[in-house]
Amino acid sequence: MAERALRGTRLGATSYENDRNTDLAPRQEVTFDCPKGHRFTVPFSAEAELPTNWECRICGALAVTSTGDMPTPKKIKPPRSHWDMLMERRTVADLEEVLAERLAVIRGQRAPQQAPEPRHAARQRKSA
Numbered sequence: 001m002a003e004r005a006l007r008g009t010r011l012g013a014t015s016y017e018n019d020r021n022t023d024l025a026p027r028q029e030v031t032f033d034c035p036k037g038h039r040f041t042v043p044f045s046a047e048a049e050l051p052t053n054w055e056c057r058i059c060g061a062l063a064v065t066s067t068g069d070m071p072t073p074k075k076i077k078p079p080r081s082h083w084d085m086l087m088e089r090r091t092v093a094d095l096e097e098v099l100a101e102r103l104a105v106i107r108g109q110r111a112p113q114q115a116p117e118p119r120h121a122a123r124q125r126k127s128a
């Protein structure tokens with residue numbers, strides 16, 4: 001009985017796969033114009049970020065989209081240094097103030113026989 005259930009097809013038999021009921025991924029066609037007058041379309045996924053130029057399929061020259069959008073040169077941001085970022089938040093006057101504050105703290109720590117601040121110990125006991 002079990003053998004009968006194993007009716008199948010020969011290896012290499014025709015595939016039963018077909019395009020019916022197969023949903024192709026959504027796509028869009030983009031038309032490119034080559035400077036030498038060639039025009040061709042390239043299919044892209046609907047979600048793809050569309051390029052503004054494409055190598056011509058006929059002559060290999062750089063073709064641009066027929067919408068006339070010229071390739072926009074990528075804006076290259078100069079890398080921001082830590083100093084640049086700091087200067088966005090602070091002015092030199094601010095920094096002088098912070099520096100003076102920190103120096104005062106450091107000098108205070110170095111000063112002999114200063115009472116330690118008790119707040120850390122008190123806070124730790126309360127938690128948990």
Ligand SMILES: [Zn+2]
Nearest residue numbers: 034038056059
């Ligand atoms: Zn061409």
